[in-house]
Amino acid sequence: MIEVLTGSTLNTIQDFGRAHAMTLGVARGGAMDRLALACGNILLGNAPDAAGIEIVFFPFRVRFHTATTFAVTGAECPATLDGQALPKDWATTAQPGQVLALQAPAQGARCYLALGGGIDVPPVLGARATDLKGGFGGLDGRALRKGDRLACVPALASPLPHSGYGLSRRCPLPSSDGTTVRVLPAAEYDVFTTAAQTLFHGQAWRLTPSANRMGYRLEGETTLALTRPLNLFSHGIVPGTVQVPPAGQPIIQMTDANTCGGYPKIATVIEPDLRLLAQTPVGTFIRFIAITREEAVDAIRAETRAVQVLARDVARLRTSLTA
Known part of the structure; x- marks a missing residue:
């Protein structure tokens, strides 16, 4: 269980959206940086498309009310847990009462908070993503507000090591040149x-x-x-x-x-x-x-392979840490 300490009209619960419902006139929606959300989820042992929080308005703060594994990925946002700086693209465990704070990005525009098991809100049309235009999904179809409390789906993955771990290679972000x-x-x-x-x-x-x-x-x-x-x-x-x-x-x-x-x-x-x-x-x-079309297909396949390799490597790491 986490409690949102800062609200905005832009920070929302997102997963991979509703591509399957586009034929019904429903927007695909979901995380705008799906790779960043997938990486955070994989670090935690979640399914890549588990629901997390897309953060666009900063500073953003949450308080943990139960021991919870979490990961922060995406934009290069200075992150602290009870004032202690966290490495970039890092997964670790928060204890009850601890506060996670994210500051405005030094690079990039959106960051993602993934939680062990994923955020537990009712699926609508097969997804937990917030559709602000339609007013459904996520938490009552709206952005997160100060005081909102969010529960997580029971996590199936083994606990993280005390110090946590992160990505050895960051997801690319746009440069200041464009x-x-x-x-x-x-x-x-x-x-x-x-x-x-x-x-x-x-x-x-x-x-x-x-x-x-x-x-x-x-x-x-x-x-x-x-x-x-x-x-x-x-x-x-x-x-x-x-x-x-x-x-x-x-x-x-x-x-x-x-x-x-x-x-x-x-x-x-x-x-x-x-x-x-x-x-x-x-x-x-x-x-x-x-x-060319062939180059586009190669790029899509390369990204898919990278996600699969990350999932495999994290699974091996977790197995070695608990052996």
């Missing part, structure tokens, strides 16, 4: 002018303050033009879709994106790079690099 993401051409790519195609990949796009879990609005020095007027019926879109409204400035659909839209699509950000966008602060510049 974020570079890989994209594939989308359905209407060829309807954009050759100049627009070149500009899309060639210029840096600033992430504007109009950025949230639904979408990121970008701003560039030059707008993107079509070769001819194009009127589209609303059609299916997914997180990562880059749309271009009439103003000519791109919008990247993010985790809580609507499941349909009618703006022309110039590109799609590959799944492994959506987490880099999730960790990109407002005001940072974003660049797009074109890759």
Whole structure:
């Protein structure tokens, strides 16, 4: 059991979301940096998609009311347990009465608090993720407030060693120079002018303050033009879709994106790079690099293998520590 000591309109309970329900018009949702949440869960012996807390507003503090294993991953947030600094991407055990405090990130934008067993809230449409737009999932479909108390699913994994342990290799975060993401051409790519195609990949796009879990609005020095007027019926879109409204400035659909839209699509950000966008602060510049479908598949497979290797290594470590 933990108690939330600081509230905001942005900190929410998230798991991997509801991709299976998108055909019903329900946003995929879930953690914006799924790799960070998965790493925290794996360190604790949880399933990679167990529900944790996505933290976007800082400082964030929780008090533990029972002995609880936890891990903090994602953005580079200074973390302390009863004032004692914790290593980055670290899993350890808190005792009753101890307070975990997370400060604003030095790098990145979101951090994740995973708890042994995962947060125990009722699944809705097959997931515990909070859908703020729909007002369901998580804790009553809302952001966490001061005074909220959250229980955990009984943990199946063995206890952690007293000092804990962490990741030897951190999940990549965007640099201060900007974020570079890989994209594939989308359905209407060829309807954009050759100049627009070149500009899309060639210029840096600033992430504007109009950025949230639904979408990121970008701003560039030059707008993107079509070769001819194009009127589209609303059609299916997914997180990562880059749309271009009439103003000519791109919008990247993010985790809580609507499941349909009618703006022309110039590109799609590959799944492994959506987490880099999730960790990109407002005001940072974003660049797009074109890759092939084969390169995209290789990148997805490489990330999947990395998660599998981490799970295997953590399981071996736990076995050796309890032998």
